[in-house]
Amino acid sequence: MRPLLVRYWHPEHEDNPAMLDTRPLLLKTDFPAINRAALDTLQVNLGYKCNLSCTHCHVNAGPTRTEQMDRATVDLVLDYIHSHRIAVLDLTGGAPELNRHFKYLVRRARATGMEVIDRCNLTILGEPGFEDMAQFLAEQGVTVTASLPCYLEQNVERQRGKGVYWESIAALKQLNGLGYGTDPEKQLNLVYNPDGLNLPPAQSGLESDYKRELKQQHGIVFNQLFTITNMPISRFGGMLLAKGLYHQYMGILRDSYREDNLDTLMCKNLLSIDYQGFAYDCDFNQMLKLPLALNSKPKTHLSDLLDQQLLNNPIITGEHCFGCTAGQGSSCGGALEN
Secondary structure, three states: OOOOOOOOOOHHHOOOOOOOOOHHHHOOOOOOOOEOOOOOEEEEEOEOEOOOOOOOOOOOOEOOOOOEOOHHHHHHHHHHHHHOOOOEEEEEOOOHHHOOOHHHHHHHHHOOOOEEEEEEOOHHHHOOOOOOHHHHHHHHOOEEEEEOOOOOHHHHHHHHOOOHHHHHHHHHHHHHHOOOOOOOOOOEEEEEOOOOOOOOOOHHHHHHHHHHHHHHHHOOOOOEEEEOOOOOOHHHHHHHHHOOOHHHHHHHHHHOEOHHHHHHOHHHOEEEEOOOOEEEOOHHHHHOOOEOOOOOOOOOEHHHHOOOOOOOOEOOOOHHHHHHHEOOOOEOOEOOOO
């Protein structure tokens, strides 16, 4: 495979061991106790390597990361799918397509009839060696959930890097050309992340703006827009601490808490798996190294869960959980509020 066309938003966004860490501030919390409901989504992080290094990234992904899921763990994911009634396999990263076993996993999972989501940064579709990826996704009927933090060039490049906007537009046009956004079997969803300390605006109104602007400016169509609140962890959390804004942002999240959002939190129906196969209640807990609590074990591996049911298992919470209950709520599927 040829080298990636790596681009950075700024060198300070590269993986930095000296980056300030919000984890110690998030562990003690008065967030309400919650428990698991029926599991329907397995979210699998295939590795932290990415061709981008974005300001809002809660994974701290980037081109210098080397962590990648191996074939044995991929096969374990498939074993788990076959032993449980999982409706959705949600593949994330980093850029999940960079994992050498990505296509193998997608083919095997789609053969079961389950939905497979690819959380795609769009620019990966134009990288050397990945020219056939969009066609592969279309042939497999994979749902593409793509990050596009704004429909304006300036805002996208402030968060994601110079040139990323136009590469993203090119990728969206390619996906449209393959039927994404128009064929019911090829769903194309976009993801909005706010810039700075703001909560996302109303999802339905912003979706209308996206659809109008992308159609008028570029002839692009898509199915849904998901608005996701920035979590005060990893790269974004480090920025908040460096600028003295952490407590202000947490105040915004806590002041915007809505109890109604507790019933539809994504962690109740989702299980997050890291590249080594360890289990977490959500992707944010994975990044904070807060593993699934089960049978008093310090960490739980997916291999330990093949014969386990997690219904009513307590969910590990922290201050970051207020990010999912703030305002209209937030999840990997967008706002919680209908």
